[in-house]
Amino acid sequence: MPSALPLGDPAPADGLLPASAVREAASRPFGVYLHVPFCRVRCGYCDFNTYTATELRGVSQSDYASHAQRETRFAAAALERSGIASRPVSTVFFGGGTPTMLPASDLAGMLGSVRDAWGLAPGAEVTTEANPDSVDAAYLQTLAAAGFTRVSFGMQSAVPHVLATLERTHDPERVPLVVEWARAAGLQVSLDLIYGTPGESLADWSLSLESAIACDPDHLSAYSLIVETGTKLARQIKSGAVALPDEDLQADMYELADARLAEAGYGWYEVSNWAKDEAHRSRHNLSYWQGHDWWGVGPGAHSHVGGVRWWNVKHPAAYAGRVLADESPAAGRETLDAETQRVERVLLTTRIRDGLPIAELTPAGRAAVAGLIADELVDAKAALRGSVRLTLRGRLLADAVVRRLLADA
Structure with a gap:
């Protein structure tokens, strides 16, 4: 199940921020993260705040886009009432879950609400995560027409037995096809990989790297598998059904990734991220590492503005109840x-x-x-x-x- 929310102070229902968050706000870049908490199946290693259809309990996935748009409007009003002048949004990121489980028109509408609330800065970066089996060419064209600029595909591996251990459902042979469709739509492409899965050899990882590089993406992320407490994978390891990831092997895999990506023309710009050039770095993720401001929309989403950090209630039903009552969905917050x-x-x-x-x-x-x-x-x-x-x-x-x-x- 998803991990627990952090402890913190009570968050005001009106969403107002303290004066400390207002100081020098005009000089800080502003981004928006939109969390889409739906997945077709729950992968055994994942502890993100996601829900399958049977776990929604009293709320409909089809209503979610309207709920997110309500929070976006609430956010704009709360920032204005707090004394923070409207800033155009530099980056927008749709994460999950699987955002592309929603119709493309829903994602377009959610982006439209961000545009209406704050405006998009010239050259704004707009990204969605996607599973390779959750989109087709028409879907990606709709996103591009709505103003999306990037798509990040959860490739994870090119090796069937590794995908099976991770409980990923897509066919690895589909990845080059969806990359081609995204490029045809005019979208930049990132591929996400995971290394260190139990049973994955260095040869398996090398094959995944070569397969990803052959797709010629603009950007690649490679994350070591972390066994999170409470996940199915953690229980399998505890019972002895699955071996614990080998840290030395994971280090070898990282070194291999860095060498092969460098040979292919990709430069690292963050420990787990490589890009063809500076223009293709993920500006949204950099904004987290650089401490910029962002508002996180959706169940369990985290936000940060001027040294104030808060996090929303986790379940979509609880979230819907808050936003439909025109109250902040924040469960708690802290001032750093x-x-x-x-x-x-x-x-x-x-x-x-x-x-x-x-x-x-x-x-x-x-x-x-x-x-x-x-x-x-x-x-x-x-x-x-x-x-x-x-x-x-x-x-x-x-x-x-x-x-x-x-x-x-």
Whole structure:
């Protein structure tokens, strides 16, 4: 089942933000995330806030787009009442779940509500996630006509037995076809891969990489499989039915991915993400790592504006009840103090190729950089230019690097 929401302070029903969130808001980029919490089946490794048809209990999937549009209108009004002037949206991201389980017209309507509420900045990036078996050529053309610019396909693997372990239902041979359809519609394409699935060999992973590269996407993400507590996969591992992912093998897989993607012309820009060039990086995901503002629409969606973070109630029925009553669907929120924001900036910015300015570290953090260079975890030339940039070895040990940079925190 989906993971639990974090603890926090009560969130006001009117959605108003404190004065601290208003300061310098005009200078901060603004994005919108729209969560579509529906899946045809629940994959055994997934703990995202998603629901199959039998789990909806008293709410209809067909009504969801109108509920999301109501929250979007509520969001615009709440920001205005809080004293934050309207900012055009730089990035929009539809995630899930499987957003493309909804009709293309529903996604177009949800995007239209964002456009009506705030406007889209020139060149705005608009992305939806999709499963390869959830779209056809006409669907993708409808999205492009509505203003979508990117689609991110959940490929995960090209190897049938790996997909079966992950309980993914698509035919891997369909991936090149949907990529072709997306390109024909004028959409940029990203492919998502997962490595380290129990039973997956290095040869299996190599085949998946080669298959993904052969599709010539603009962007690739490769995430190591994480066994989340409470998932079916976690229970299978606990019972001994499935082996625990091998961390050493996962490290070998990451190194292979980085080498093959570099050979194919893709550069890493975040620990798990590669793009053909800067123009094809996921600007929406970068906005999270860079601490920008975003409003998260939908059940369980998280938001962040000016150091205030909040999260919505999880179940679609509870969510619908809130938005239909013109109340904030937020279940709780927290206001981040300066030290928490500093720690989070080190944690997130270190993962990006552009690097973390050394000047932002404490004296103890700055002193730790020399040791990190000696251990070949941080690039020496970048450090001389004033930033912490992870080496390949550093990317594999990113959490350890951050702990050393924050040792005095």
